[in-house]
């Protein structure tokens with residue numbers, strides 16, 4: 226048995242316990258497909274396929290599957306109940322993904338039970354993103370097959386705890402746990418597996434690859450950044466989001482103004498304020514991904530930038546992780 230043989234690799238039939246996490250707006254089909262083809266598993270982000278790349282969802286899934294060489298792939302289902310229309314559309318996308326052979330679902334925000342009920346009968350596996358035990362218990366009660374522990378170093382909406390503290394909190398729940406956040410290079414991967422994680426979910430590292438369609442300036446900013454250059458801003462989505470400190474961030478700060486704060490916290494206004502931020506951030510991040518202007522755009526990244534030293538092909542990154550895990554023994 227090697228470090229690469231974990232509950233995750235057995236559940237999904239993949240070679241490495243390595244997930245390329247869903248990234249709005251960075252999960253273009255070529256990136257997702259390349260990670261699956263290399264022996265890990267790429268996760269489709271539905272809004273990226275449809276809104277950023279203008280694909281019909283089913284056609285997009287088929288494209289990823291072809292790029293993956295028919296290897297397993299996943300789909301991200303954001304299950305927050307902020308809008309009924311959105312929830313219905315997500316349910317439709319889950320059904321289409323199932324029909325197209327997707328057997329791995331990553332849920333975040335909200336109660337994952339409806340996704341489990343929809344996909345488990347087909348033999349699919351659901352992992353839920355969590356930042357603390359409270360949400361993990363809810364997810365376990367919802368029937369998920371594994372947890373993704375999103376720590377304080379993660380890109381996207383980071384957690385508040387260290388990788389070790391989170392694993393300790395979640396270890397007794399009887400579910401495999403993946404480490405999300407802080408994995409920039411192969412030694413970090415090995416450390417996470419040795420700590421007891423059943424695998425890792427990485428985002429930032431995969432933006433700095435040839436296959437990712439993000440602007441070159443964004444990729445090079447990830448390579449150049451140090452962990453201290455990552456800050457949390459509320460100004461994009463209304464809740465703390467990890468971004469690179471660019472001239473834009475320096476200029477506008479990282480907190481929302483008094484009116485935004487009032488609307489985001491008010492009992493009656495909270496739902497609408499969040500929906501407004503969600504729509505505006507989708508538009509804004511799509512533009513940021515393609516334009517590469519540090520004075521106007523937000524570039525999301527986690528503290529794992531510390532381990533990223535070059536823009537490389539996905540296969541080279543995955544191969545290095547594989548070799549390091551095998552060299553470090555079982």
Ligand SMILES: Cc1cc2nc3c(=O)[nH]c(=O)nc-3n(C[C@H](O)[C@H](O)[C@H](O)COP(=O)(O)O)c2cc1C
Pocket residue numbers: 245246247248249250251270301332333354375378379380381382405406407408426427428429430525526527528529530
């Ligand atoms: C640019 C970017 C966009 C992200 N978008 C999403 C998303 O749409 N859905 C989601 O569940 N997680 C999202 N994440 C979180 C990642 O799936 C993953 O958990 C995280 O990137 C791990 O931390 P790392 O960036 O340090 O590797 C995003 C992360 C980044 C960097």
